Amino acid sequence: MRGFVPAYDLVTPGHYEEALGLLAAGAKPFAGGTDLMVRLEAGELAERCFVSLLQFEELRGIDVFADKIRIGALTTYTEIQAADCVRKEFPMLAAAARETGGVAIQNRGTIGGNIANASPAADCCPVLLAYDATLLLRSLAGTRQIRYQDFHTGYKQTVLFSGEVIEAVLLPRRESNWRDHFRKVGARRAQAIAKLNFAACAQLHEGRIVAIRIAFGGVAATPLRCLQTEQEVLEGSAFALAEIHPISDFRSTAEYRNCVAHNLLGDFLKGLKS
Ligand SMILES: Cc1cc2nc3c(=O)[nH]c(=O)nc-3n(C[C@H](O)[C@H](O)[C@H](O)COP(=O)(O)OP(=O)(O)OC[C@H]3O[C@@H](n4cnc5c(N)ncnc54)[C@H](O)[C@@H]3O)c2cc1C
Structure with a gap:
């Protein structure tokens, strides 16, 4: 981490079209700046010209x-x-x-x-x-x-x-009978980037799952929707979570993430029966 923020330009155009023009010419969008300022200070950003979007x-x-x-x-x-x-x-x-x-x-x-x-x-x-x-x-x-x-x-x-x-x-917007479940797993409850996170929702009809959507963060190179696992659950098969490919890094190990991902989905499905 560097101890100073390098010089940069933050342009605040009055019109949206003008902002889009500056962005097309190579400037970078600036919203809240909470990610950008950290990256700028860490020396991770080549860009020095930002266009504020906040006024639009x-x-x-x-x-x-x-x-x-x-x-x-x-x-x-x-x-x-x-x-x-x-x-x-x-x-x-x-x-x-x-x-x-x-x-x-x-x-x-x-x-x-x-x-x-x-x-x-x-x-x-x-x-x-x-x-x-x-x-x-x-x-x-x-x-x-x-x-x-x-x-x-x-x-x-x-x-x-x-x-x-x-x-x-x-x-x-959805019809009724959907059950939703979100869990963030991090080192602390607040101010921690997730080791992994989980969001799923299922629609029930007479106690049966008729639709389900399952997604994870922190277990692959991108946030991940698990379409194959959704199909397995709908067919009543055991789920393998074959889509996830967690890595080990400074926040956690691949084994931990893999185990917790299975547990989170298992708990969600069990909860649907109650
Ligand atoms: C102390 C701290 C704690 C944090 N904790 C969490 C956390 O718990 N969970 C979490 O998910 N994140 C966390 N973050 C990350 C960050 O706060 C979020 O990702 C935030 O939502 C970024 O929004 P921003 O408006 O500040 O984006 P900015 O920093 O302004 O921009 C981020 C990136 O998005 C681009 N961008 C911004 N808006 C647009 C747009 N409308 N269209 C196209 N590109 C755009 C920018 O060019 C830049 O590349 C944390 C950050 C800090 C500093």
Whole structure:
């Protein structure tokens, strides 16, 4: 870790189109800055020109529609926790926001920054996979939507091209009878990056699982939706969790992560029977 922050430019354009133009020319988006400032100080960033997104209403707010809710990319963890529609219909997202960093990070850090930073252990990411989120992306060329499960292409790699921003997260609203479960496993309850995290939801009909979505963070190079395991559970077979490939690092060992991942899913499935 370096002990100083190198000189950098933070440009604050008045118009969204102007910002998109600067980004297309090679500047880097700056939202809450909670990841960026750490990386800048650590000497990990080559970029020295940042474009603030914070002033743009287009990237703000939580809006409820008949079939979905739209969460602007600049929505902070504090705002997510305070939103009634999130607490009632997407409780895992409120839980993940509550367990992300401390109060200062929750006031400043944004959901868009968490996704774009693309850490495999980020707390919102498995939740968004389990809720089958779609991302609304924008650049000078226009907008496009992509299912979040197709967003991460490798370790810290995403489908975002240079000049493109995440504008909003879209969460499809669900019928009733869904049970949700989020767990973050870290060295401490607060201020710890997860060793692994788990988000799953299942729809029950007369006590039977009729739909299930299972996702993990911290057990592969990207946040991971476990489609094969979902199929095994629906067919009533034993699950192998063949998709996960945890590594050993300074936070934990591969063996621990593997064992805990199996336990977390096993506990969730057992809980569905009660
Ligand atoms: C002390 C501390 C504790 C933390 N604890 C946790 C934790 O418990 N769990 C966790 O998951 N994370 C944690 N973090 C990481 C961080 O706070 C989150 O990832 C946060 O959500 C990042 O959002 P931001 O707005 O600050 O992003 P920024 O730092 O502004 O940006 C992060 C990256 O995303 C890009 N970016 C930002 N917004 C957009 C956008 N709309 N479109 C395209 N690209 C964009 C930036 O260019 C940059 O590459 C912690 C960080 C710190 C410093």
